[in-house]
Amino acid sequence: MAGLVRTCVILGLSAIAAFTLLASMGEPAGLSDAFSTFRLHFAFGASAIALMGLWLGRVTAIAGLALAFVNLLAGDHPLSPVVPPANGKPLKVMTFNTLYRVENGDRIISEIARHDPDIVFLQEQVVGKQWIYERLKTRYPFQVYCRRVGECDTAILSRYPWISAEAKKVGRDGASFALARFGAELNNLTVATVHLKWPQYSSQLAQLARAWDHLKDSKGEIILAGDFNAVPWSGTLRTFSANTGLRTTGGLAATWPARHHRTGRPCLWCVPQLQIDHVLVSSGIRVTAAAVGKDLGSDHLPVHVELELPMLVSRTANADQFVATTCGICGAIGH
The missing domain is CATH 3.60.10.10 (Endonuclease/exonuclease/phosphatase)
Structure with a gap:
């Protein structure tokens, strides 16, 4: 039973690693973005395997956490x-x-x-x-x-x-x-x-x-x-x-x-x-x-x-501001 669980965990980690790699293939392409869509799913799956890895061994847990971290980090985006x-x-x-x-x-x-x-x-x-x-x-x-x-x-x-x-x-x-x-x-x-x-x-x-x-x-x-x-x-x-x-x-x-x-x-x-x-x-x-x-x-x-x-600033307001600024500068020079 333990051997079967270990095999399933290794296969699961291998699949997530392969999908993560496909999701990171350089410039955006159909294949790359099709896989990157599921990065949070990959992170969740890798985290679940990492928890199982605590029972199966430290290396499995570290590998699962590393894959989860990579996918979460790749989820950062302009906002x-x-x-x-x-x-x-x-x-x-x-x-x-x-x-x-x-x-x-x-x-x-x-x-x-x-x-x-x-x-x-x-x-x-x-x-x-x-x-x-x-x-x-x-x-x-x-x-x-x-x-x-x-x-x-x-x-x-x-x-x-x-x-x-x-x-x-x-x-x-x-x-x-x-x-x-x-x-x-x-x-x-x-x-x-x-x-x-x-x-x-x-x-x-x-x-x-x-x-x-x-x-x-x-x-x-x-x-x-x-x-x-x-x-x-x-x-x-x-x-x-x-x-x-x-x-x-x-x-x-x-x-x-x-x-x-x-x-x-x-x-x-x-x-x-x-x-x-x-x-x-x-x-x-x-x-x-x-x-x-x-x-x-x-x-x-x-x-x-x-x-x-943003509020629309009228040309009149801009002109008034320009005159006020100019007068202020002129006054400073005069003094």
Whole structure:
């Protein structure tokens, strides 16, 4: 019996070591990010084996703890932490993958009414769910989404007027994308939502690069939210964050899988384990609160984030400040 347990422990450690190596293969690739998604699972499994190693031998325990440490260390990632409100303009946003095949529109509307976000980002919004937009038209008169089957599955709803907006697929792999540009009321803010394909099926970096092509010339701050199908420590999000300065918000909070990813029904393994739904923000935006919402019948959970935009300084205010500063300097010279 002891021999069988030892063999199982060695095989388990070997498997976790192999998966950890695959998750660390240089530049982000489909295979690498597909395994890096489960780093916390690897860390948990290695820790469990380390505990068993206390009975089997010191070497086994040390090996298990070392693998757990490596995976936990690799989970570190760029983050915009939650901070107290200052004097900026508050803005509440919500992002949610609604799940194609599920009729959960009433739940979505109730969740929106309960949290009252200023901007809503939706993914997997098929044509059959477009009645939701009409129900929300009074509260969110500014709406952009793909109107025909096969175009895209993303949508943005806003109570603030925007200057321009569009929804479409971007990149060779056809990531769903929607974008809206606001004026002075929101300090020239640009917001976008994206729905990426899983890393083992496509190049997520290439999809994000095409989305960034539409965002990089923005005049103000940027919010990019949606279903990235990537955990915050993935090579894709690390590289994208390093290249653009956008960072994930809040702490670790699993959003998937809340239900079966095809039927939307509860299942034995349907316990949220992975954080793949995100709100990314540029450096000038403060994050004052972040939380995961309730089960709405999708395999994803909604994400609610409260933000604070930098206040818009008018040209007149800038001119007054310049005159005051200049007069102060002149006075100092005169003395």
